[in-house]
Amino acid sequence: MTTTRPQTGDETGAQTGGPAGAPTSFGARLHAALADRGQLCAGIDPHAGLLAEWGLPDDVGGLERFAMTAVEAVAGEASVVKPQSAFYERFGSRGVAVLERVVATAREAGALVLLDVKRGDIGSTSQAYADAYLDPASPLAADAITASPYLGFGSLDPMIESARRHCAGVFVLALTSNKEGPEVQHARAVGPEPGAPDGRSVAGVVLDHLRALNAGVQPLGSFGAVVGATIGETTEDLAFNGPVLAPGYGAQGGTPADLRRIFGASAHAVLASTSRDLLRHGPDPVALRDAVRRGNDELADALADGADA
Numbered sequence: 001m002t003t004t005r006p007q008t009g010d011e012t013g014a015q016t017g018g019p020a021g022a023p024t025s026f027g028a029r030l031h032a033a034l035a036d037r038g039q040l041c042a043g044i045d046p047h048a049g050l051l052a053e054w055g056l057p058d059d060v061g062g063l064e065r066f067a068m069t070a071v072e073a074v075a076g077e078a079s080v081v082k083p084q085s086a087f088y089e090r091f092g093s094r095g096v097a098v099l100e101r102v103v104a105t106a107r108e109a110g111a112l113v114l115l116d117v118k119r120g121d122i123g124s125t126s127q128a129y130a131d132a133y134l135d136p137a138s139p140l141a142a143d144a145i146t147a148s149p150y151l152g153f154g155s156l157d158p159m160i161e162s163a164r165r166h167c168a169g170v171f172v173l174a175l176t177s178n179k180e181g182p183e184v185q186h187a188r189a190v191g192p193e194p195g196a197p198d199g200r201s202v203a204g205v206v207l208d209h210l211r212a213l214n215a216g217v218q219p220l221g222s223f224g225a226v227v228g229a230t231i232g233e234t235t236e237d238l239a240f241n242g243p244v245l246a247p248g249y250g251a252q253g254g255t256p257a258d259l260r261r262i263f264g265a266s267a268h269a270v271l272a273s274t275s276r277d278l279l280r281h282g283p284d285p286v287a288l289r290d291a292v293r294r295g296n297d298e299l300a301d302a303l304a305d306g307a308d309a
């Protein structure tokens with residue numbers, strides 16, 4: 001199968017997957033990739049500690065060896081590759097040049113690229129982020145990005161509109177995997193009247209916005225949520241017709257059983273993201289590839305009949 005991203009999209013074709021020949025939405029491409037390759041998202045995070053474990057120096061040469069070895073090993077196998085931008089940015093412009101190569105190599109090997117940048121700002125600046133990461137004309141263009149809604153969900157509109165135009169996706173932070181997240185994400189939102197409680201949690205408001213954006217889209221919407229595999233119990237409604245990025249799987253303690261319990265009938269749309277727990281199998285490319293295969297098999301066993309969970 002091909003996961004190649006079209007250059008532009010009309011809104012109808014982009015949102016529905018469209019008739020034959022029409023641009024294919026990110027949601028439709030992800031839906032096909034999950035069925036074809038499985039639900040493991042391979043994180044390519046060149047931590048200083050991992051560079052040392054691989055016998056590489058903590059400099060841009062070591063970064064390049066690490067990242068290119070990892071992406072060449074896993075991108076023919078994983079449905080989605082997720083580089084975390086921070087690990088490249090710490091080496092300045094030469095590190096970002098390595099990130100550009102990682103993105104291009106992954107896409108050439110047929111993986112979708114979810115660039116983990118967690119961007120969010122006032123609307124006019126959000127447009128610049130959208131131009132940097134979602135416009136196919138940009139050297140850093142990815143299939144999808146992560147975004148932070150904490151300047152208000154509406155501040156992400158330029159990213160949402162660019163994603164629609166370019167058949168890309170946006171994954172918005174909802175219930176993150178880190179233990180500090182609940183102080184913001186479980187807080188009660190206020191409605192249009194200043195100070196008037198609206199009853200929902202901040203995470204619930206984010207999920208409701210995503211539900212509205214994805215309403216009626218087949219086979220899957222393009223606007224996803226980030227919901228950690230470590231969140232424990234939640235009363236939030238996680239069925240919003242869009243994909244879920246579930247980090248925290250592996251090194252942070254999340255298990256296949258956690259995914260099954262948290263997502264239940266929505267488990268088919270979950271991308272279980274693992275970085276350190278995968279990359280510790282390197283630098284042997286065969287071991288890295290086998291780890292992706294095993295991870296996909298474990299997820300298939302745990303999540304295939306998620307509707308019955």
Ligand SMILES: O=c1ccn([C@@H]2O[C@H](COP(=O)(O)O)[C@@H](O)[C@H]2O)c(=O)[nH]1
Pocket residue numbers: 043045084116175176177178226228247248249250251252273274275276277
């Ligand atoms: O809630 C979140 C959102 C994003 N992340 C990112 O996922 C990976 C996790 O790495 P592991 O090595 O598998 O723990 C990393 O890039 C984070 O920035 C997250 O952990 N939690």
